[in-house]
Each structure stands twice: as structure tokens, then as C-alpha cells.
Amino acid sequence: MQKKIYVADDEKNIRELIMSFLKNDGFEVKTFEDGKALYDAFLMDPADMLIIDIMMPEMDGLSLCTKIREKHNVPIIIVSARDSELDRITGITIGSDDYLVKPFSPIELVARVKAIFRRMQFDQGNYEVNPLLSYGDLTISVDKRVVHCKEVPLDLTPTEFALMVYLFEHQERAISREELLKNVWKFDFDVDTRATDDVVKRLRKKLSCSNVKIGAVWGFGFKLEIEDSFKGK
Secondary structure (H helix, E strand, O other), X not given: OOOEEEEEOOOHHHHHHHHHHHHXXXXXXXXXXXXXXXXXXXXXOOOOEEXXXXXXXXXXXXXXXXXXXXXXXXXXXXXXXXOOHHHHHHHHHOOOOEEEEOOOOHXXXXXXXXXXXXXXXXXXXXXXXXXXXXXXXXEEXXXXXXXEEOOEEEOOOHHHHHHHHHHHHOOXXXXXXXXXXXXXXXXXXXXXXXXXXXXXXXHHHHOOOOOEEEEEEOOOEEEEEEHHHHOOO
16 A cells, blocks of 8 residues: 655755655655644644654644654654754654754655665564563554553554564563664664663653553663562562
């Protein structure tokens, strides 16, 4: 089925450039000149992916990303002229799945779009033998991309879901921040390793219903823990 992508950027030439390259690769594309227009359209007819600029009128990209994440886990790529490490980390921690700096190669953007869709398909197809992971009162249906807490589904973003799967796969040991950045975020550039912390904070709130906690390993990273094990059980 043809994937539908929404693009929001206040620069017409950028919108048309992105749309042209994505359409050439078989994607259905709709463009918007501000964040609010995209948000309103998305509520009426959700897309399979969003590509958004940060600096836009009506509703900026960061606000748009935050509002979308309140309701949906659709993949989001931020494309922005703001290229500081703080901007990249902010974009990732509020829920975007990738961050591309202007000026950019449209071929690279298309490659990243395909990579995200491919990763999602791979995550589904990579667990044909054992598609169900469990720890404590949490279960992950990897093929369906759903995490259940006591049979209640949790609404996770693609990055949050990938992080949970990785932690479940390595539940017997602590995972460093550097390992998460490399294997979950797929970062190929150096960033402050605390970029993972805000995403973990979001996950901890979503796991408040569970006896499974993401424990901190001081100065290193994180490890899954079962809360009852620390209450004398």
C-alpha cells in the first residue's frame, strides 16, 4: 500500500523539492505552509509519516511534534536550519524519529524516510519465531508493535517502542547510553549521551501502571527492574 507523507515548511521551494523527490519514489505527499494546517489535516486524515520544519508560523515544528505525540505515534522527521546539538537533542527528546539539517540532500532525506519504514517492517518481520517478549507484567507483541501492561495497550512512539524492545532483548544486563544511541537512535554523530534521558523519563510515566521500571545505573545507563523485587518479595 502506498505510504502517505505530510510535509510542513513555510518555504515553498523546500516543500516542492521534498514533494517532488518523495513522489518520484512512489510516496503520496501533501504539503502545508504551517504547522497548524498540517495538524488540522492530520486529525481529519492521519498520514504514515510527517516531515516538518521547526520555524513556521501559526504553530512551530516543536509545538507540532509535541501535540502530535499527545495523540499519535506516527514517525516524524524534523528538517531544520537549526543545527546545534541542543536543537537535535530537543527534537529527538520531544518525540521525533530523525533530524536533518538544512541545506540537505533530498536524496538523503528520501533514504532516511525509507530507512524508517524499513526499520518498522524489519521489527515486525524479525520475530516470526518468537514475536512475543515479556518481563514482569509487560508484554511486547513485536509483530503488532504493541506493548501491553496487564493487557492494557500502551501508546508508544516508534522510538519509545524500539527502546522498549531493545531493553527487553537485553533484560539480563545494564545498557549504556552510548549503546542505546547507536542501536536505537542510529546516531552517526557525537551527541551528549544524556539525549536518551528525556525519552526514558517519558517511558517511565507511561509505565506507571506496571511493576516494571527502567532503573538508572549511575554514570552508565539503564536496566530493566521489577519493582516488587525491592519490597522484600
